[in-house]
Amino acid sequence: MGQYRLHCVGESGNCYKVALMLEFCGLPWEPVFVDYFGGETRSDTYRQSVNELGEVPMLEADGLRLTQSGAILTWLAQQTGRFGGRNDAERMEVLRWMLFDNHKFTSYYATLRWMVGIAGKNDPAVVEFLRARAVGAFQIVDKHLATRAFLLGDSPTIADFSLVGYHYYDEATTIDRSEFPNLTAWIQRIRALPGWKHPYELMPRGAERNE
Numbered sequence: 410m411g412q413y414r415l416h417c418v419g420e421s422g423n424c425y426k427v428a429l430m431l432e433f434c435g436l437p438w439e440p441v442f443v444d445y446f447g448g449e450t451r452s453d454t455y456r457q458s459v460n461e462l463g464e465v466p467m468l469e470a471d472g473l474r475l476t477q478s479g480a481i482l483t484w485l486a487q488q489t490g491r492f493g494g495r496n497d498a499e500r501m502e503v504l505r506w507m508l509f510d511n512h513k514f515t516s517y518y519a520t521l522r523w524m525v526g527i528a529g530k531n532d533p534a535v536v537e538f539l540r541a542r543a544v545g546a547f548q549i550v551d552k553h554l555a556t557r558a559f560l561l562g563d564s565p566t567i568a569d570f571s572l573v574g575y576h577y578y579d580e581a582t583t584i585d586r587s588e589f590p591n592l593t594a595w596i597q598r599i600r601a602l603p604g605w606k607h608p609y610e611l612m613p614r615g616a617e618r619n620e
């Protein structure tokens with residue numbers, strides 16, 4: 410397998426999901442810094458040559474240019490035979506959780522953190538809307554994790570790496586994660602897996618370059 414190049418920025422938990430999988434699989438990869446805070450993802454050049462969706466992450470792998478963290482995680486699981494589920498039923502379960510993550514779990518929480526903790530925008534109505542949606546998603550996952558170590562049971566999968574993507578950052582979000590004990594224990598369980606690294610150890614940060 411060739412070298413993997415992850416176009417990313419450290420503050421992005423969506424990029425971190427992929428970086429974590431690359432680390433857990435022990436694959437040779439390097440980050441390619443995207444100046445998200447400087448507007449690079451909104452430029453025509455980026456959309457024409459890197460990702461027409463105008464987003465990070467993008468993974469260059471084996472001559473492919475892969476986008477959408479869930480699709481990239483699935484591709485990596487297929488290539489490596491790791492963390493993707495052991496049979497069709499498990500693979501479907503992985504997909505179900507990753508769709509939930511992209512729609513409800515990461516999306517509201519990441520936007521909340523971005524607004525409150527990074528951009529410093531505190532419109533009370535918007536913050537309350539995002540907060541309520543994120544808390545609702547946290548409650549669902551917390552309940553699910555009451556009876557299992559990882560989303561699918563005893564072993565971690567890419568579904569775990571997807572959902573956990575924003576849970577090692579310290580920026581303010583207005584949500585106290587300790588109110589969700591099963592979620593908190595699961596975050597620590599993933600942190601304890603061999604190969605785990607913090608997002609800022611894996612990917613260059615962007616905000617400070619644009620201060």
Ligand SMILES: N[C@@H](CCC(=O)N[C@@H](CS)C(=O)NCC(=O)O)C(=O)O
Pocket residue numbers: 421422423424450463464465466476477478479511
């Ligand atoms: N569902 C996508 C979300 C990717 C995403 O929203 N990336 C953000 C950074 S975390 C981004 O590049 N946003 C640019 C924009 O929306 O303009 C994924 O999981 O890859």
